[in-house]
Amino acid sequence: MPTSRRLIVGNWKMHGLQADLAGAKAVAEVADTVDLEVAICVPATLIERMRRTVDGSTVSVGGQDLHSGVSGPFTGDISAAMLVDAGAGMVIAGHSERRAAYGENDAQVAVKARAAVGGGLVPIICVGETAAERDADRTLAVIHRQVVDCVPSDLASAAIILAYEPVWAIGHGVTPSLDEIAAAHATLRGALNSIHGDLCRSVPLLFGGSVDAGNVSKVMALRDVNGVLVGGASLDASNFISLLHAADTRRIAHVDRE
Ligand code: PGA
Numbered sequence: 499m500p501t502s503r504r505l506i507v508g509n510w511k512m513h514g515l516q517a518d519l520a521g522a523k524a525v526a527e528v529a530d531t532v533d534l535e536v537a538i539c540v541p542a543t544l545i546e547r548m549r550r551t552v553d554g555s556t557v558s559v560g561g562q563d564l565h566s567g568v569s570g571p572f573t574g575d576i577s578a579a580m581l582v583d584a585g586a587g588m589v590i591a592g593h594s595e596r597r598a599a600y601g602e603n604d605a606q607v608a609v610k611a612r613a614a615v616g617g618g619l620v621p622i623i624c625v626g627e628t629a630a631e632r633d634a635d636r637t638l639a640v641i642h643r644q645v646v647d648c649v650p651s652d653l654a655s656a657a658i659i660l661a662y663e664p665v666w667a668i669g670h671g672v673t674p675s676l677d678e679i680a681a682a683h684a685t686l687r688g689a690l691n692s693i694h695g696d697l698c699r700s701v702p703l704l705f706g707g708s709v710d711a712g713n714v715s716k717v718m719a720l721r722d723v724n725g726v727l728v729g730g731a732s733l734d735a736s737n738f739i740s741l742l743h744a745a746d747t748r749r750i751a752h753v754d755r756e
Contacts, residue, residue, distance in 0.1 A: 504718060504747050505659070505702055505725030507622065508538040508732030509562065509590065519544070519551045521735025526555035528739045532746040535725070538732065539590055539622075542576050549585030560588035560622070563596055566606070566613040578617020588620040590727075592648060594665045604647035611648065615656045622659045622704065622727065623648050625686070629666035637664075637678075638685045645689035654694035659702045660686055661727045667707025669730060676716055679705055683722035711740035718745050 508525075522538060529536035539560035540548050548559045561584075565575035581589055591614060592607030607623060614621035625644035627637045641662060649658065662682050667673050674682070683703050690698035705717050706727030717723055726745070732738045743749075 502700075503533065503535045504745065505535045505537065505704065506742060506745055507560070507588075507661075507704060507725065507727045508536075508738055509593075509706075509727055509729045510538065510540045510544075510733060511562070511595070511729055512541060513733055514540055514544050516544070516547060519547055521738075522548060522551050522557075524735050525738050525742070526552040526557045528742050529557050530555050532742050533748045534742060534745060536742065537588060539588070542581070542584070545581065545584040545586050558587045559585055560590065561586045561619075562590045562593065564589050564591070564610055564614055564617075564619070566609040568613075568617075578614050578619050582618050586619060588622060588659070589614050590624060590661075591621040592624045594624060594626055594663060594668060598665070604644055607648045608650045611653060611658065612650055615653055615658065620657045620659060622661050624661045624663050624706070624727075626663040626665050626668075626707070632664065632666060637682065641682060642685055642689045645686055646693055649690065649694065649698075651694060654697040659704060660690070661704040661706050662686055663706035663727060669708065671708050673708050673713060673717070676720060679717060679723065680720045683720065687722050709741070711737065711744045714741050714745045715749070718747075 537558035537560050539562050545559055561581040564578050565572050568577055591610040596602045611621040611623050625641050627640040631640045686703050690701055702724035703722055704725045704727045705723050709726045709728050710731040731741055
């Protein structure tokens with residue numbers, strides 16, 4: 499990971515107790531039968547137990563945030579090394595819910611991404627416009643700038659993942675049109691290439707924002723979409739399993755929308 503296979507990442511957010519791991523076992527069994535990479539980003543309290551639950555399967559386990567430091571007097575925070583120690587292979591950085599609730603900005607996200615890579619994790623760096631920015635027709639300019647500011651040049655050759663998640667679509671049951679998603683992902687790819695050159699060509703681009711079993715195949719068929727980041731539809735194991743079947747690359751014709 500990152501890999502040439504399409505990637506489905508579940509983001510449990512602040513959901514999940516030990517009792518929910520049985521469903522994850524069922525997800526792991528299905529994940530091994532589809533032509534996809536599957537990861538689940540869980541609360542820090544569950545990383546180690548989730549790692550053991552999916553052991554022997556191809557499923558990766560991730561965290562949802564990290565501190566940029568290695569260790570120190572940061573009560574409540576978790577470092578990259580701690581996430582790795584617990585069994586994580588990746589971590590979300592700069593999710594819009596953290597930007598909104600804790601004021602995380604692009605510069606901080608870049609530092610977190612660097613800390614993740616330095617600690618041996620693959621960061622999933624999140625960008626996306628707010629409703630106000632969309633209404634002002636600034637979506638592409640905003641996400642271009644976010645890529646520039648959130649992906650430090652020294653990470654150009656590192657294993658990183660970029661996720662486009664329009665803030666207004668997350669958890670609201672609405673998604674941009676397929677043309678809008680395609681345009682946004684082309685902008686992300688263009689921003690990476692213009693700043694970091696060819697080295698970034700293999701960075702997987704995920705789309706997130708109310709993705710579910712009903713819409714995933716259309717989103718995944720878009721040219722610059724290499725996978726999806728799934729919140730609500732990853733919480734219930736049977737929903738997530740339906741989504742995995744719908745997203746199975748062997749069933750999706752690739753659509754070139756350019
Ligand atoms: P959602 O969340 O699928 O519930 O919209 C996606 C995310 O926030 O990563």
